[in-house]
Amino acid sequence: MARRKIIIETIGTIYxxxxxxxxxxxxxxxxxxxxxxxxxxxxxAKGLEDLExxxxxxxxxxFHEINGYNLKVKPFMDDEEHGIFATRxxxxxxxxxxxxxxxxxxxxxxxxxxxxxxxxxTPLIDIKPFFGIFDNRFDTRSGWLDKNSDLxxxxxxxxNRFL
Amino acid sequence: MARRKIIIETIGTIYxxxxxxxxxxxxxxxxxxxxxxxxxxxxxAKGLEDLExxxxxxxxxxFHEINGYNLKVKPFMDDEEHGIFATRxxxxxxxxxxxxxxxxxxxxxxxxxxxxxxxxxTPLIDIKPFFGIFDNRFDTRSGWLDKNSDLxxxxxxxxNRFL
Numbered sequence: 001m002a003r004r005k006i007i008i009e010t011i012g013t014i015y016x017x018x019x020x021x022x023x024x025x026x027x028x029x030x031x032x033x034x035x036x037x038x039x040x041x042x043x044x045a046k047g048l049e050d051l052e053x054x055x056x057x058x059x060x061x062x063f064h065e066i067n068g069y070n071l072k073v074k075p076f077m078d079d080e081e082h083g084i085f086a087t088r089x090x091x092x093x094x095x096x097x098x099x100x101x102x103x104x105x106x107x108x109x110x111x112x113x114x115x116x117x118x119x120x121x122t123p124l125i126d127i128k129p130f131f132g133i134f135d136n137r138f139d140t141r142s143g144w145l146d147k148n149s150d151l152x153x154x155x156x157x158x159x160n161r162f163l
Numbered sequence: 164m165a166r167r168k169i170i171i172e173t174i175g176t177i178y179x180x181x182x183x184x185x186x187x188x189x190x191x192x193x194x195x196x197x198x199x200x201x202x203x204x205x206x207x208a209k210g211l212e213d214l215e216x217x218x219x220x221x222x223x224x225x226f227h228e229i230n231g232y233n234l235k236v237k238p239f240m241d242d243e244e245h246g247i248f249a250t251r252x253x254x255x256x257x258x259x260x261x262x263x264x265x266x267x268x269x270x271x272x273x274x275x276x277x278x279x280x281x282x283x284x285t286p287l288i289d290i291k292p293f294f295g296i297f298d299n300r301f302d303t304r305s306g307w308l309d310k311n312s313d314l315x316x317x318x319x320x321x322x323n324r325f326l
Contacts, residue, residue: 094223142293
């Protein structure tokens with residue numbers, strides 16, 4: 001099949017306490033309690049109806065401070081290189097991130113969220129409701145991550161490697 | 164913050180048994196055992212290294228047969244309208260889908276997968292490894308879906324409403 005180009009128009013902006021990449025949490029589980037908010041552009045606000053009844057939402061967003069990509073990277077939680085698609089590294093062919101965060105409440109076009117692990121002023125692409133019955137997976141194998149699943153210490157914080 | 168446009172270049176193509184939208188499974192859980200494969204364009208194949216050690220992968224892809232969007236939709240699993248962002252409907256401002264599928268094996272740039280719930284020849288945008296310790300969420304509330312969580316019958320199959 002032919003290659004395609006798809007044009008994305010952002011639907012809002014995510015505001016968080018993280019002004020720079022270094023020291024950021026690298027996953028929502030490392031950002032427990034970290035609050036932020038999302039401003040949805042007013043023309044999309046009607047699309048938020050009934051979303052406040054969900055406890056968790058999955059955000060798709062642009063890694064807006066990342067330039068270019070590498071096909072092999074050393075992820076934050078390992079000392080060895082892996083293919084980019086076996087990692088969550090932001091330096092990927094299409095710089096789109098996904099994070100499931102807690103939804104606290106919604107006021108008009110503003111969503112208040114917790115467990116935010118993205119940079120301040122991150123452009124938002126989409127919001128999906130998290131469906132507990134569809135989205136959890138059990139009996140999973142997680143490759144290189146399985147041998148590095150001690151979540152203590154600083155391994156869950158970003159350094160400068162992807163700048 | 165200003166609106167942004169982001170240009171996505173697809174990285175491969177997903178092949179499944181579903182040649183038309185009507186009758187497709189609407190979630191991977193409704194597609195148990197349905198096999199498919201992904202062809203990654205050769206220039207990205209190096210990025211697949213070590214991915215075969217993961218049992219599940221999350222695909223980001225383009226809803227390529229959907230035109231335009233609605234801010235209010237009646238999702239497949241309910242009889243009432245909800246805001247588009249409270250649903251997984253494909254008719255959304257940015258027509259990007261996410262599905263977590265089983266990874267069976269990889270041969271060069273071909274990934275063999277199961278639980279495929281997307282249309283044949285779907286353009287692939289990204290692959291993320293599924294991290295059991297990061298990606299599951301418990302004690303979730305799923306709004307309108309919670310009252311419709313009887314998964315039997317045809318409610319998990321698509322009709323023509325989004326054509």
